[in-house]
Amino acid sequence: MVLVFVPYLAAAVFVAAVVIRWVKIARLPVHLRWELYPVAHERNSAYGGSFFERLDWWKHHPPTSRMGELKVMVPEMLLLTGVHEHDRALWFRSYPFHLGLYLLAGFIGLLLAGAIAQTFGARIEAGWLPTTTTVVGVAGLVLLAAGSLGLLLRRLASPALRAHSAAADFANLIFFFTAAVLGLVTFATVDRDFASLRLFVRALVTFQPAGEMPALVAIEIVVVSALAAYIPLTHMSHFFTKWFMYHDVRWNDEVNQVGSKLEAAIGRQLGHKVDWSAPHIRGDGKKTWVDVATERVSDSGLRPVELDAGDGKNPPRVLSQKEIGKP
Amino acid sequence: MTTAVPFANVGRPSERLGTLEEKHRIPLPPPYDKDEEPPLPQLSAQVRAACECSLDDTVAVSLPRPASPEAEEALVKSFLAGLDKLFSEANNWTFLEPLVLSIEHCAKCQTCAEACHIFVESGRNELYRPTFRSEILRRLYFKHKSGGSLVSRFQHGDIDINWTTIARLLELAYRCNLCRRCAQTCPIGVDNGLLAHEIRKLFSMELGIAPKEIHEKGSLLQLRVGSSTGMSPAAVKDNIDFIDQDMSEKTGIPVKTRWDVAGADVLLMHNAGEILAWPENPGAFALILDAAGISWTLSSELVGYDAINYGLWYDDAQFARVAVKHAQIARKLGVKKLVIGECGHAHKSMMVIADRVLTGELNIPRESSMTLLDDIVASGKLKLDPTRNDFPVTLHDPCNVVRLMGVVEPQRRILRQIAPRFREMTPHGVDNYCCGGGSGFAIMSGHNFADWRMRVASRRKFRQILEAFADDLDPKHPKYVCAPCSNCKGAIRDILKRYRAWERVGIHYGGLAELIVNAMADVKPGFINFSEL
Numbered sequence A: 001m002v003l004v005f006v007p008y009l010a011a012a013v014f015v016a017a018v019v020i021r022w023v024k025i026a027r028l029p030v031h032l033r034w035e036l037y038p039v040a041h042e043r044n045s046a047y048g049g050s051f052f053e054r055l056d057w058w059k060h061h062p063p064t065s066r067m068g069e070l071k072v073m074v075p076e077m078l079l080l081t082g083v084h085e086h087d088r089a090l091w092f093r094s095y096p097f098h099l100g101l102y103l104l105a106g107f108i109g110l111l112l113a114g115a116i117a118q119t120f121g122a123r124i125e126a127g128w129l130p131t132t133t134t135v136v137g138v139a140g141l142v143l144l145a146a147g148s149l150g151l152l153l154r155r156l157a158s159p160a161l162r163a164h165s166a167a168a169d170f171a172n173l174i175f176f177f178t179a180a181v182l183g184l185v186t187f188a189t190v191d192r193d194f195a196s197l198r199l200f201v202r203a204l205v206t207f208q209p210a211g212e213m214p215a216l217v218a219i220e221i222v223v224v225s226a227l228a229a230y231i232p233l234t235h236m237s238h239f240f241t242k243w244f245m246y247h248d249v250r251w252n253d254e255v256n257q258v259g260s261k262l263e264a265a266i267g268r269q270l271g272h273k274v275d276w277s278a279p280h281i282r283g284d285g286k287k288t289w290v291d292v293a294t295e296r297v298s299d300s301g302l303r304p305v306e307l308d309a310g311d312g313k314n315p316p317r318v319l320s321q322k323e324i325g326k327p
Numbered sequence B: 001m002t003t004a005v006p007f008a009n010v011g012r013p014s015e016r017l018g019t020l021e022e023k024h025r026i027p028l029p030p031p032y033d034k035d036e037e038p039p040l041p042q043l044s045a046q047v048r049a050a051c052e053c054s055l056d057d058t059v060a061v062s063l064p065r066p067a068s069p070e071a072e073e074a075l076v077k078s079f080l081a082g083l084d085k086l087f088s089e090a091n092n093w094t095f096l097e098p099l100v101l102s103i104e105h106c107a108k109c110q111t112c113a114e115a116c117h118i119f120v121e122s123g124r125n126e127l128y129r130p131t132f133r134s135e136i137l138r139r140l141y142f143k144h145k146s147g148g149s150l151v152s153r154f155q156h157g158d159i160d161i162n163w164t165t166i167a168r169l170l171e172l173a174y175r176c177n178l179c180r181r182c183a184q185t186c187p188i189g190v191d192n193g194l195l196a197h198e199i200r201k202l203f204s205m206e207l208g209i210a211p212k213e214i215h216e217k218g219s220l221l222q223l224r225v226g227s228s229t230g231m232s233p234a235a236v237k238d239n240i241d242f243i244d245q246d247m248s249e250k251t252g253i254p255v256k257t258r259w260d261v262a263g264a265d266v267l268l269m270h271n272a273g274e275i276l277a278w279p280e281n282p283g284a285f286a287l288i289l290d291a292a293g294i295s296w297t298l299s300s301e302l303v304g305y306d307a308i309n310y311g312l313w314y315d316d317a318q319f320a321r322v323a324v325k326h327a328q329i330a331r332k333l334g335v336k337k338l339v340i341g342e343c344g345h346a347h348k349s350m351m352v353i354a355d356r357v358l359t360g361e362l363n364i365p366r367e368s369s370m371t372l373l374d375d376i377v378a379s380g381k382l383k384l385d386p387t388r389n390d391f392p393v394t395l396h397d398p399c400n401v402v403r404l405m406g407v408v409e410p411q412r413r414i415l416r417q418i419a420p421r422f423r424e425m426t427p428h429g430v431d432n433y434c435c436g437g438g439s440g441f442a443i444m445s446g447h448n449f450a451d452w453r454m455r456v457a458s459r460r461k462f463r464q465i466l467e468a469f470a471d472d473l474d475p476k477h478p479k480y481v482c483a484p485c486s487n488c489k490g491a492i493r494d495i496l497k498r499y500r501a502w503e504r505v506g507i508h509y510g511g512l513a514e515l516i517v518n519a520m521a522d523v524k525p526g527f528i529n530f531s532e533l
C-alpha cells in the first residue's frame, strides 16, 4: 500500500520544486537589458539584426514575431540544435539522454492514459495503446541508459570536465543510468510488457492498494520516483528555467517607454537604498540609486551636490580642493 | 591543451596558478607561421612581491598585497559582504535575474569553451576557460551561502574561501573581454561574460578595486574633469578647431564644427580618444554631416564631449552617473536625438544598458552613427566615387554594436556601396570575434598586460584579418581593416604594429567615416593616404 504513495509524494515534490523555483525567478526585479543577438523575435533575426538598424527606430513599433521565437525554441527543445551546432561530440551523447527522458515522460503519460481509460471501462488490451506504450518505454530506457553512460564516460575521460565537476555531476548521471538499467532489467526479467507496472499505475489512478508485484518492479518505482523528485531541485531544473534565460534575458529587448509599466518598475527600483561600501559610492543604506547616479564626483571621492536642473543655473564644473575638503 | 587546474589549487598560495605555454598554441597564418614568438616579458621580482599577481604571467589590476594576515582577513570579509550584496535586490536589481540564472544552471558541459578566443588562442589554457572564473564564483557563493554544508559541497563542489582564491578571482575577471561569444553557444543560456562582469562589479562597488585605467584614470576622471583623456572643454575646442582646419586643407571643403547648438537635430558624441588618436574620424563625421545638410552639434559641457562610459565594464554606479550626465546634456540642449560616434561600448551603454536607467525626460532618443551614416549614403546626398576605395577592405564587427545590439547591416550596406573590394572576415556579424581590446583591455597597459593582450586576446582577430586578405599579402598592395569603434581600433592598431603588418603585408586600419570621405567625389583625392604611412 505504501508504494502507492511514493509516486504521489514524488509528484508533489516535483510540482512544488518547479512552482517555488518558477515563482522565485518570476519575482526577480526587472533588470537592465542584456540581450544577445540574434534575438529570435526580431524581423531580421536571420542575421541577428535588431530594430536599432532603422533610422529613428523609436518612431516605429518594434517588429516582433512570436513565430520567430517558436522557430528557434521548438527545435532547440526537441533536437538540442544548439549543442548540435556547437559541440557535435556532446550532442551524440546528450541527445539520446534527453530524447530518452522525453520518451519516458511520454511513457508515463501513456501508462496513465491506459489506466484511466481502463478505469472508465475501455478495453484497450487489443488496441495500439499497449504496444505503443511498451515500444516508447523500452526505447526511452535504452536511450537514457546509453546517453547517461556516454555522458558519464565523457565526463570521466576529460581531465577538464572532471576538474569542473562536483560529486553530484557524476552521481546524477549514475542515478539516471541506474534507473534506466534497472528499468530494462525489470522489463527483460520479471515484467514483460510492463504488465506489473500497468497494474500498479491502475492502482495509482484508482487509489487502490497495489497488489503483489515482483520486488524489482517495486524498487524501480521507488528509484524513478526519487529521480523525478530530485531533478527540479538541482541545476537540471534548466528544463524549464531555460525559458527565463531565453525569454527574460537573451531575447528581452523590451524598450523602456515613457509612461510604461516598465518605466514605473524601473522608477521603483531606482528608489532602492544602496549599501555598497566602496569609497566612490559609500551607500550606507541611506542613498538611493537616484542619489548615487546624480551625485557629483570630486577629486577625493564623492561630494553630493544638487542635480543640475538643466537650466544652466548650476552648471557642472570641477570642484576646487577647498570645496572638496577632506574625504 | 594544458593540464586541468583542480579547484583545490585555487586557494593554495603559489607563485602562479598557471602559465602560457607556447607549445600548445596554434601558429598564425603565413607569413607569420615561421616566426618564433618571443617569450612574454616576465613580471619583475619587485612587481611579484608588491602586487597580487599569483594567477598567471601578467597582472591587470596591480592590487598591492595586503600588509598582514589581518588585512587579508578584512578583505575576505569585505568580499563576502559584497557577495551578499551582489545577490540582493536593493544593491543589484540591475543584473540580479541574469546573475541568478547563470549561477544556478550551468551543466558544466563545456560547450562554451571553444567559442572563446582567449581560451583557444592561449593554447586552451585552463585558466582562461570561460567557466573557470564562473565556477570559482559559483563555488564561493554556494559555500558561503550554505555555511560550507556537506550537501552544498556535494552538489556544487568545494573551494577555499581565502584571500588567495579571491585575489586570483579578481585577476581572472580581467582575463575576459566580456564579448559574450561563449554565451551565444551555451545550450542552456548561461552567460560566463556576465559572471565576469558581476565579479568586476563586486570588487569595484564593495571594495573600490578596479584597474586604474578604467576607474581612477577612466570613469572617475571623466566625471571630474570631463573626459578620461583629461581634456578640459577649452582643450577639446582647441583640438577640434585644429581638426577642422586640417580637414578643410586636406579635403578642400571648409569644415567648421558647431558647439552647443540648442535645438540641433543631432547631438553627436565621440569617444574623446578619437580626437587625440584618430582626429581624421571626428573630422570625417563633421564633413559628412555638413555635406548631408544635417543640423548637428557637439557639446562642450563636462562629460558631454566624451561618449565613453567605462562603468559598463565594471561598475553600475559609475555607469549610471555617466549615462545620466549624457542624457541631461542632450535634454538641456533640446536636441532631437543623441547620436553615438564610432565607439562600440558607448553604443551599448547609451542605447541598450542605459535604456532602463533613463526615465521620464531623460529618456531621450538615441541612435547609432552606423544607422545615420547608412541613411546618408543611401540618400544620395553625397556624391560618391567608389573607385577611390579601390583596395581590399574588410570589416571588424565591434561586439558591443553587433552581437550585443544587433546593428549588423547598416555598416555593411555602406561598405558594399563605397568599397568595391569589400570582403567579410570569417566568422563575422553576430558570430564575430572580439578584437581583444574589449571591456577595457585596449586601454589597460600596466606592466606586461598589453603584451599579454596582444599575445592572447587579440591573436584571433589578427588571424582573421590575415585570412581575410590571404589572397594578396603583398606589402606593396595596401589593405584596410575598417573598425568602427575606438577601442577596437586601438587594439587593432597595437596588434598590427606588433606584427609590423603594414611593412610586412600591407595592412592598415581605420574607421568607417574616413572610408566614406575617401570616396566622396568632391573631396580632394587621397584622403586616406597610404603613402604617408
Ligand code: SF4
Pocket (backbone or CB within 6 Å): B105, B106, B107, B108, B109, B110, B111, B112, B113, B131, B185, B186, B187, B188, B189, B190, B191, B192
Ligand atoms: S556555461 Fe553553458 S555551455 Fe558552458 S559549461 Fe555551463 S552549461 Fe555548458
Ligand code: SF4
Pocket (backbone or CB within 6 Å): B115, B116, B117, B118, B119, B129, B130, B175, B176, B177, B178, B179, B180, B181, B182, B183, B192, B193, B194, B196
Ligand atoms: S565573454 Fe568572451 S572573452 Fe569572456 S569568456 Fe566568454 S568568449 Fe571568452
